[in-house]
Amino acid sequence: MTSGREKGGIHSGGQPGLSQPAHGVYNPPLPAGKPIGPGRVWRFLSMEIAVLVKQVPDTAEVKIDPKTGTLIREGVEGVVNPEDLNAVEAALVLKARHGGCVTVLTMGPPQAREALLETLAMGADRAVHLTDKAFAGADTLATSYTLGKAVEKLGPFDLVICGRQAIDGDTAQIGPQVAEYLGIPQATYVQEIEIRDGVLRAVRRLDAGTETIETPLPALVTVLGSLNSPRLPTVPGIIDACSSKDRLSVMNAADIGARAEKTGLRGSPTVVWKTETPKSERRCEMLKGSPAVQAQALAAILKKRNLS
Numbered sequence: 061m062t063s064g065r066e067k068g069g070i071h072s073g074g075q076p077g078l079s080q081p082a083h084g085v086y087n088p089p090l091p092a093g094k095p096i097g098p099g100r101v102w103r104f105l106s107m108e109i110a111v112l113v114k115q116v117p118d119t120a121e122v123k124i125d126p127k128t129g130t131l132i133r134e135g136v137e138g139v140v141n142p143e144d145l146n147a148v149e150a151a152l153v154l155k156a157r158h159g160g161c162v163t164v165l166t167m168g169p170p171q172a173r174e175a176l177l178e179t180l181a182m183g184a185d186r187a188v189h190l191t192d193k194a195f196a197g198a199d200t201l202a203t204s205y206t207l208g209k210a211v212e213k214l215g216p217f218d219l220v221i222c223g224r225q226a227i228d229g230d231t232a233q234i235g236p237q238v239a240e241y242l243g244i245p246q247a248t249y250v251q252e253i254e255i256r257d258g259v260l261r262a263v264r265r266l267d268a269g270t271e272t273i274e275t276p277l278p279a280l281v282t283v284l285g286s287l288n289s290p291r292l293p294t295v296p297g298i299i300d301a302c303s304s305k306d307r308l309s310v311m312n313a314a315d316i317g318a319r320a321e322k323t324g325l326r327g328s329p330t331v332v333w334k335t336e337t338p339k340s341e342r343r344c345e346m347l348k349g350s351p352a353v354q355a356q357a358l359a360a361i362l363k364k365r366n367l368s
């Protein structure tokens with residue numbers, strides 16, 4: 061893990077649990093009456109949590125263009141990336157325990173707003189939609205830069221929570237890259253989270269077993285689906301999310317102070333040369349005879365194909 065260093069969008073990691081007073085006031089302004097309090101006592105008792113969510117195509121609906129081999133996105137319904145719902149749930153549980161505020165951010169086209177409304181209906185306090193033509197065509201580096209800039213602008217935050225991986229892009233790079241950009245510790249593949257006295261304790265899933273790590277806040281975690289069962293939006297939650305305009309803000313590149321040459325296609329060093337769907341050919345050969353004869357025939361076939 062990297063060690064935390066002070067940066068605009070996050071709290072100082074110094075004394076466990078005692079974060080610096082909030083200096084970055086939310087932009088656009090917070091709804092009236094929301095406690096962002098710079099008071100140390102309040103900060104000690106509460107957590108500012110940012111959750112990054114991505115709208116992805118509903119995989120049950122995904123079709124591949126047979127000519128180009130690319131995803132047909134038009135007309136495909138968007139859903140919140142499944143593990144991002146676990147991230148929202150984790151944030152809401154931590155808020156219930158420690159108090160504070162849950163801010164959900166997404167970078168995406170206009171329709172990504174629907175994903176934010178869903179998280180507001182689940183109980184998030186506010187949502188920020190990062191949308192701008194300048195963000196189009198971003199690879200993971202440009203995406204992470206944009207999200208990192210927004211976290212800096214909207215912060216300070218004690219904790220940033222992401223899903224482990226998006227089901228469309230599938231890289232699992234955004235969380236680690238945002239943590240690196242912010243210069244804060246990160247824990248990936250997290251299946252249990254606990255926060256005590258300003259220290260994050262995370263159980264990470266490994267290939268064989270688990271690993272438990274501790275780090276002071278601020279920190280970033282990427283979470284697995286096994287972490288929790290996301291709550292369903294309630295009807296009052298849905299009505300409130302759709303009607304209260306001040307909980308959802310829209311920000312563009314200028315609002316977050318993003319440099320044009322680092323966002324979107326311009327800021328993306330990755331070049332996709334070719335995409336193709338792997339062909340899998342299967343042949344079936346039925347073996348005849350007694351089990352011993354079939355076993356001999358199978359052994360001969362495997363040997364012939366250098367598979368024995």
Ligand SMILES: Cc1cc2nc3c(=O)[nH]c(=O)nc-3n(C[C@H](O)[C@H](O)[C@H](O)COP(=O)(O)OP(=O)(O)OC[C@H]3O[C@@H](n4cnc5c(N)ncnc54)[C@H](O)[C@@H]3O)c2cc1C
Binds near residue numbers: 112147166196227
């Ligand atoms: C050259 C290039 C051009 C591309 N152009 C486009 C394009 O025009 N349009 C397009 O849709 N994609 C485009 N992509 C894909 C895009 O870069 C990725 O979808 C994006 O960077 C996220 O990567 P991922 O899906 O692998 O997310 P992962 O790293 O697998 O996601 C992990 C977690 O990060 C968070 N996260 C990821 N993305 C976002 C987001 N946008 N907002 C908030 N949180 C997020 C979520 O918590 C998620 O669970 C392009 C990729 C390349 C390489």
